[in-house]
Amino acid sequence: MSLPKCFHLYLSLLAATATLLIAVADAQAGGQVLQAELWCVAKNNAEDSSLQTAMDWACGQGGADCGPIQQGGTCNDPTDIQKMASYVFNNYYLKNGLADEACNFNNNAALTSINPSQGTCKYPSSKRMSNGRVADDTSIGSGHADMSRGGRVSSTWILLAFSMLMVTWMIHV
Numbered sequence: 001m002s003l004p005k006c007f008h009l010y011l012s013l014l015a016a017t018a019t020l021l022i023a024v025a026d027a028q029a030g031g032q033v034l035q036a037e038l039w040c041v042a043k044n045n046a047e048d049s050s051l052q053t054a055m056d057w058a059c060g061q062g063g064a065d066c067g068p069i070q071q072g073g074t075c076n077d078p079t080d081i082q083k084m085a086s087y088v089f090n091n092y093y094l095k096n097g098l099a100d101e102a103c104n105f106n107n108n109a110a111l112t113s114i115n116p117s118q119g120t121c122k123y124p125s126s127k128r129m130s131n132g133r134v135a136d137d138t139s140i141g142s143g144h145a146d147m148s149r150g151g152r153v154s155s156t157w158i159l160l161a162f163s164m165l166m167v168t169w170m171i172h173v
Contacts, residue, residue, distance in 0.1 A: 038111050038126040040093035040103035041086040047108075051085040054105040064092040068121065075121035085109075086116055090123050098126050 042051055059066035068075040069084040077083050089109045096102035103109050117123045 036113055036126070037115075038098075038113060039086075039116055039123050040090045040109050041112050041116050042082045042089060042105075043108055043110050044082070046082070046085075048081050050106065050108050051081050054108055055081075055085050055088045058088045058092045058105070062092050064088050064095065066091075077121075083116075083118070083121070087121065087123060090116075094124055094126065 055066070055069075058064040066088055067073055069087055070076060075084060075087040085108075089103065089105055093099075093103045093109075093111075100111075103111050115123065115125065
């Protein structure tokens with residue numbers, strides 16, 4: 001009985017899948033799960049008046065830290081309300097446990113994986129969390145990210161690896 005022509009390919013894909021599954025299991029066992037770095041930002045097509053209303057709410061009743069957008073702050077730019085709204089929206093999103101509904105603001109905000117930081121205006125990301133709180137610059141290396149929502153990401157990677165293995169197998173059979 002001879003081995004199929006692409007046996008080495010199957011074996012390589014199986015080894016890669018097993019390695020990925022072990023890495024995910026190890027991360028989960030350590031209390032952490034793989035997670036994408038995300039920011040909550042104002043949508044490009046949002047009206048300035050809607051952004052201002054959402055910022056007013058987030059800075060007041062919403063409890064966002066709006067110091068950096070105040071006069072003299074590192075993210076203050078009265079000519080760019082979208083930039084200032086994005087900072088506020090992101091801060092609110094991080095302080096509210098990375099919940100999808102915490103990045104909506106009447107459909108004026110969305111999640112992005114593109115870092116919106118510009119110059120001295122630095123936006124903390126979803127990876128800069130420590131026990132549900134936004135970590136400051138001094139705790140980047142020591143804080144652990146709140147990875148409670150990361151299970152969806154790790155499950156997606158597992159499904160993707162398994163799907164690639166199955167498609168490759170079906171193509172070569």
